Amino acid sequence: MKKFLLSLFSLFALVGIVNAETYTHEFAKDDFALTGGNTTLGDYAWTSTGVALLGDVNAKGLQIGDKDNPVRTFTLTTSAFDKFIINSITVNTSTAANAVATMKIAVGSTDETFTLKSSATDYTLTCDKATGNIVISWEQPETNKALYVKSIKIDYALPASMVEVATPVFKTPEGIYPDEVTVEAETATSNAGLYYTIDGSEPSYEDYQAGGSTMRSGYYVMYKKITSSATVKVIAVLEDGGQIYSSSVAEATYVIEPSVAYVLADKVISGKSYGIIAGDTIAVSATENAESGSLKAVKATKGNGCYKSIDDNAFTVTEANGGYTIQDSYGSYLYMKNDGSNKFYFADEQPASGAVWSISFDNNMYATVKNTLSSKVVYYSIENAAFVCYSATEATESMILPKLYLMGQFPEYTITPAAGEEVETFQKITITSPTGIKATDNLVVNYNYQKDMTVVKVDDNTLEISLDTPVTTKDNMTVFIYFNGSILLDPNGINVPMDIAKNRIMYTITGEAPPATIVSVTPSNNSKVESLSYFLFAFTKICVKNDDATIVPLLYKEGTTDYIAVEFTTDKEDGSGKVKMDEAAIKVSEKAVIENGTYILEIPKGYFIDSNGREVAATTLKYTVENDFATAVESVDTEKEFLVVYSVSGTRMNVASLNNLPKGLYIVNGVKTFVK
Numbered sequence: 001m002k003k004f005l006l007s008l009f010s011l012f013a014l015v016g017i018v019n020a021e022t023y024t025h026e027f028a029k030d031d032f033a034l035t036g037g038n039t040t041l042g043d044y045a046w047t048s049t050g051v052a053l054l055g056d057v058n059a060k061g062l063q064i065g066d067k068d069n070p071v072r073t074f075t076l077t078t079s080a081f082d083k084f085i086i087n088s089i090t091v092n093t094s095t096a097a098n099a100v101a102t103m104k105i106a107v108g109s110t111d112e113t114f115t116l117k118s119s120a121t122d123y124t125l126t127c128d129k130a131t132g133n134i135v136i137s138w139e140q141p142e143t144n145k146a147l148y149v150k151s152i153k154i155d156y157a158l159p160a161s162m163v164e165v166a167t168p169v170f171k172t173p174e175g176i177y178p179d180e181v182t183v184e185a186e187t188a189t190s191n192a193g194l195y196y197t198i199d200g201s202e203p204s205y206e207d208y209q210a211g212g213s214t215m216r217s218g219y220y221v222m223y224k225k226i227t228s229s230a231t232v233k234v235i236a237v238l239e240d241g242g243q244i245y246s247s248s249v250a251e252a253t254y255v256i257e258p259s260v261a262y263v264l265a266d267k268v269i270s271g272k273s274y275g276i277i278a279g280d281t282i283a284v285s286a287t288e289n290a291e292s293g294s295l296k297a298v299k300a301t302k303g304n305g306c307y308k309s310i311d312d313n314a315f316t317v318t319e320a321n322g323g324y325t326i327q328d329s330y331g332s333y334l335y336m337k338n339d340g341s342n343k344f345y346f347a348d349e350q351p352a353s354g355a356v357w358s359i360s361f362d363n364n365m366y367a368t369v370k371n372t373l374s375s376k377v378v379y380y381s382i383e384n385a386a387f388v389c390y391s392a393t394e395a396t397e398s399m400i401l402p403k404l405y406l407m408g409q410f411p412e413y414t415i416t417p418a419a420g421e422e423v424e425t426f427q428k429i430t431i432t433s434p435t436g437i438k439a440t441d442n443l444v445v446n447y448n449y450q451k452d453m454t455v456v457k458v459d460d461n462t463l464e465i466s467l468d469t470p471v472t473t474k475d476n477m478t479v480f481i482y483f484n485g486s487i488l489l490d491p492n493g494i495n496v497p498m499d500i501a502k503n504r505i506m507y508t509i510t511g512e513a514p515p516a517t518i519v520s521v522t523p524s525n526n527s528k529v530e531s532l533s534y535f536l537f538a539f540t541k542i543c544v545k546n547d548d549a550t551i552v553p554l555l556y557k558e559g560t561t562d563y564i565a566v567e568f569t570t571d572k573e574d575g576s577g578k579v580k581m582d583e584a585a586i587k588v589s590e591k592a593v594i595e596n597g598t599y600i601l602e603i604p605k606g607y608f609i610d611s612n613g614r615e616v617a618a619t620t621l622k623y624t625v626e627n628d629f630a631t632a633v634e635s636v637d638t639e640k641e642f643l644v645v646y647s648v649s650g651t652r653m654n655v656a657s658l659n660n661l662p663k664g665l666y667i668v669n670g671v672k673t674f675v676k
Contacts, residue, residue, distance in 0.1 A: 023081075027062040029054055041152075044080040049073065060094050060120045061150025067096075070144040075137040081107075082132055085243065090124040091136060092150040099145030101138060108132025120150050121657075129243075146419040157243050165189045165247040168222070168234045174252045175298065178259030178310045180227040187220050187236035187247065194222040196234035198576040205237045205244050229255045238613040259308040262405035266361050268324065271620070273314035275300070275307065276369075276387060278380030282309050283387045283402075285328035292345045295387035297380065307405055314407040323356040323372055336374040342389050359404070366401040378402060413437065413489060419505045424477050426509050428453075428466030433489050436460050443485030447471070453481070463487065475513035476612035481505040515614030516541045521621060531665060532599060532628040533592035534573040536585045542611045543584055551607045553586055558598040558622075565589035566601075584608065594665050594674065599623045 025042040032039055036050035051071050055063030065071035086107045095101045097118045104113045105125040109132070114123040116138075134154070138147055166188035172181060185194060194217040201213050208214040217223070222234060232254065236247040262275040262282070276283040281297035300307040312329045324333045331381045332346040335355035345354070354373040361367055369378040374655060377390040379399035390399065413433040417423055431437065438457060445453045445465050456464045471479065483505075522536040523529050532555075537543075545568040555564040569585050570578050578587060586601075600622055605617035645655055645668050655661055658668065661675050 021156060021158075024151065025153075026151045027057070027149050029062060031062070031453050044078060046076055046078045046080075049075045055146065058148075061092065062148065064149060064278070065148045066146045067144045070140060070311070071138070071147055072141060073137065073139050074147065074660060075135065077133060077135045079133045081134055081154060081156055083159070084131070086127045086130045086134070087155040087157060088124055088126050089134065089136075089155075089620055090122050090153040092120055092122050092152075093138070094118055094120045094148045094150075095140070096145035096148075099147075101140040101143070101145070101147060104135075104137045104139075106135045106137075111415060116147075119190040120148065146333045157240060159243075163243075163245040164238045165192055165238050165240065165245050167248040168194055168236050168250045170232075170234075170250060172252070172254075174254060174310060176257055176310055177298075178257060178301065178308050179463040180256060181227055181254055182223055182225045183232050183252070183254060185222045185232075185234045185250065185252075185364045189238060189247070190220045190222055192236040192238040192245075192247070193218050194220065194234050195237050196222060196224065196232060198224065198226055198230040198232050200231045200233070201327055202249060203233050203235050205239075206248060226254060227256060229253075240562050255309045257312070259301075260311050260314075260408045262307040262309060262314075264306075264365055265404050265406040266365050268317055268359050268404070269406075270317065270319040270324070272483075273311070273316050273407040273572055275309060275314055275407060276378070276402045277307055277405050278387070278400055278402040280307070281380065281385070282307065282313050282405075283315070284313050285315075285330055286332065286344070286346050288330050290332075292343050294343060294381075294384065296383055297387060311407065311549050317359070317404075319358045320350075322357045325355050326357055326369075335377060336389060337373040338373050342376065342394070344389065361404075365403050367404045368401060369404075400603050415505065417507065420507070422508045422510050424510055425470045425472050426467075426507055427470040429465055429481065429505065430458075431463045431465070431487065433460050434461060435489055437463055438488050439463060440486045440488060443483070443487065445484075446482050448480050471509060473509050473511040475511040477509050477511070479507045479509060481507075485569050513612075516543050516608070516610035516616055518608075518616065518619055521619075523623065524623045526623075528624045530625070531592040531594045532623055532625060533588045534585060535587070535601065535621075536573070536579065536583060537608070538580075539582050539584070539608070539610070539616070543583050543608045543616060544611075545584070546615075548606065551604050553604065553607055554600075554602040555588070555593075556600055557595070558600055564593060565601075592665060593625060594627055596625055596627065599625060 003622040018627060023042060024042065031041060032048050032051065032054060034054065035052055036048045039046050039048055052069035053065050055066060057063070064074060089105050089107060091103065091105060093116060095104055095116045095118055099116070099118065101116045102113050103122070103123060104111055105115055107127055107130045108127070110125070110127050110130040112125045130454050136152070140147065168185045168187045171184040171186055182444050185196070187194060195203045195205060195208055195214050195282075196217070197213050197215070199213050203214040208216050209632045215224075218234070224232065226232070229251070231251055233249050233251040235249050238245040262277065263284045265274065268274075276295070277300060278297070280300055280302060282300040283295040284298055286293055286295065298309070298313070300313075302308075314329060315334075316327045317324045318327070328334065328346070332348060333350050333355045334344050335347060335351050337345060337354055347355075354371065356372045358370045358372055359367060370376070371389065374389070377395070379388055379390055380386075380402055381388050381397055381398070382398040387402065388399075412435070413431055416432075437460070439455050443455060445455055447453055447467060451467065453465050453467055456466070458464050465481070469582045519538045519540055553566055555566050556562060565588070566586050567589050571585070571586050572579055573585070600620065603619045603621075605618040610616065645658075645661070645666050658675055666673050666675060
């Protein structure tokens with residue numbers, strides 16, 4: 001049982017790497033004793049019956065017996081696989097010429113008997129998840145000949161009880177999120193798929209197959225955007241060799257609340273609520289009834305010059321005693337003690353000392369929030385992912401000052417033309433705001449990284465950003481407007497920058513250039529061919545398939561309405577890679593067309609579209625198939641010990657018999673052969 005233990009150890013040490021396994025063994029002369037008994041074949045324990053003679057190993061395998069010492073019966077048995085699910089057993093064996101012998105392969109209650117040929121041949125028992133002892137037995141009751149055994153192969157899988165699929169882990173922390181959150185989960189079983197629900201029900205592979213509420217990611221990671229509060233449950237499912245293996249269920253709860261806007265402030269108004277933000281993280285209130293600690297942080301989403309988060313993440317700032325008090329969403333006061341500690345303290349009532357903070361801003365809007373008792377300043381610690389209090393001399397390089405963002409006061413503004421709009425020409429954009437607008441002195445705007453644009457303040461509410469001359473094009477092109485610096489909007493007397501540094505606005509300029517055309521088709525129109533299986537199109541520019549599923553090509557024999565299924569592909573005909581960027585192909589979905597006759601391929605308008613979304617014109621192609629495959633197939637010696645078989649596209653087919661091939665045209669031992 002050494003092999004069983006080794007396989008099991010490997011499985012649990014490398015979960016998800018191997019679940020279905022194959023055992024193979026090539027027979028050698030020293031595998032058996034003449035008297036039979038126990039033997040080890042490839043680390044597995046087997047038992048054989050005795051034989052009168054063991055010959056040498058040749059191309060047909062190990063010789064057992066001869067004409068003077070014929071073997072009437074010979075049996076190999078093993079119980080080493082009885083813990084596994086057997087998918088198939090293949091034995092390569094044969095007899096001497098003119099011998100009459102059979103071999104029976106059995107596993108549990110599944111068995112099949114084969115009449116042996118004189119050439120080395122694979123005989124396969126296909127099992128339906130069979131289990132039990134394996135017994136392979138040969139019989140030669142009438143002739144005096146040698147038997148040959150060359151190899152044995154067993155394809156097996158582990159039962160579900162023996163496969164450990166790693167329980168998924170949520171990468172997105174549970175908690176409260178504004179508007180939506182993309183939940184990420186992952187399993188360590190890298191070739192498993194994740195199955196999940198968001199309605200609180202238990203996920204399962206069977207529920208997914210039945211069209212239930214279980215959804216599937218198909219990969220070992222899952223990304224699911226949710227826009228309302230939900231409990232997400234997820235399992236990892238490994239599909240292998242027809243077996244289904246599932247992990248335990250992991251679950252996490254996410255609360256979604258409507259977001260509010262937080263916009264950057266350069267001064268404080270008493271009684272207003274502010275977000276304390278560093279980078280893209282915003283401070284959150286301490287746990288309710290907490291007495292002390294740091295302020296944890298969650299991610300805030302940035303867009304249109306503001307951050308979005310929930311109102312629970314706002315702190316109320318109120319004038320008091322020459323400075324300001326700060327209260328979190330629970331109403332707790334943030335204060336410090338003069339005890340050398342770097343942590344916040346929290347109190348329901350304003351303490352007699354330590355609750356007053358001074359707040360000032362530098363030219364870059366960074367806020368210095370200093371406790372007037374301890375003289376310690378609020379920093380965001382990158383290392384701890386939290387907001388803490390340190391003196392200026394204690395602060396490290398991993399600590400940064402925060403900025404204060406006013407909650408729920410985001411001013412309105414309008415960009416004309418609207419971002420993403422299609423225009424015939426491009427020269428200028430206009431930004432307006434009813435609350436007032438101006439550009440900072442450091443604002444630089446350029447077009448496609450190539451040319452600076454002129455910024456002019458038209459009036460108190462309007463900025464105009466323009467190029468000296470309009471941009472036009474014969475073909476479609478994309479224009480990007482890049483902003484470096486800030487535009488200031490002015491609600492409530494506070495300068496609130498619409499921070500669009502490194503952001504961009506995109507427009508599409510529509511031209512009048514014609515769409516792409518088809519340059520050539522291989523095989524060419526009106527050509528004579530032996531078969532039809534693959535059509536390669538070359539275009540004047542990059543083209544792709546239209547997403548409209550109602551536009552489909554038609555391939556049919558002239559005079560009939562029986563359509564032959566075809567499909568779009570970007571693979572080369574021989575499967576060696578992708579076609580060129582300005583090429584695409586259509587292939588016959590099932591098997592090559594070889595029946596003689598005239599065939600029509602109709603490509604409707606718009607089936608191909610170019611990189612600008614323009615439709616390629618329709619085309620109709622005609623081909624004549626002429627061959628003698630169906631009426632005069634050359635004789636092939638299928639009794640040869642080795643068959644060398646290629647598909648018409650040049651792919652080597654690994655088969656021992658033509659009976660194992662689908663119908664179609666092949667090259668067999670150098671001869672064109674049609675398998676019916």
